[in-house]
Amino acid sequence: AQRVTQPEKLLSVFKGAPVELKCNYSYSGSPELFWYVQYSRQRLQLLLRHISRESIKGFTADLNKGETSFHLKKPFAQEEDSAMYYCALSGGTSYGKLTFGQGTILTVHP
């Protein structure tokens, strides 16, 4: 079975502060990990995926297979980063279906 855990439902930081949204997963094979974001009144959209190892909007995430984690980080948070963030996992033989965590609401205060 595959599972994604986001331990923090709410996370508040001040503008300019570093932010880290935690994600841990459980999967027996080699997973594909993603971060999806939902801004207020917008649809769910992909933020980044581990295979591309890219930085989007200043966010990065490193897959740590030893700790089974895929934490999302940004060194200097901006007010426009306030949103709901979901960590998601796709198993290798499951046609790309996603298993989502419960989500973390990030609020960046001015």
Add this chain to the structure above:
Amino acid sequence: DTGVSQNPRHKITKRGQNVTFRCDPISEHNRLYWYRQTLGQGPEFLTYFQNEAQLEKSRLLSDRFSAERPKGSFSTLEIQRTEQGDSAMYLCASSPPKGQSRYEQYFGPGTRLTVT
């Protein structure tokens, strides 16, 4: 708007009634997914289509739920004899067949179902 569209956006129905939702994916996306999201939870996978073939169904999809994608384009999700526990946001997503972007799912705005 060339993104994934879903209709209706909101549906209020009485317990025991049948409801049907429609999803129009992005053109040329051969993969289509349905998810359900309840309050405070992340989306949960319901079913997956590759072209017109329904290749995977979650155990969450009881006998009252049925989904179709008859011509490999739009898809419908029907819930028969609705129950209050069916109240949720139903999300549709599509994904292209080739290239790196096949890993990305493009989500629709969702249909919010309220069963009274």
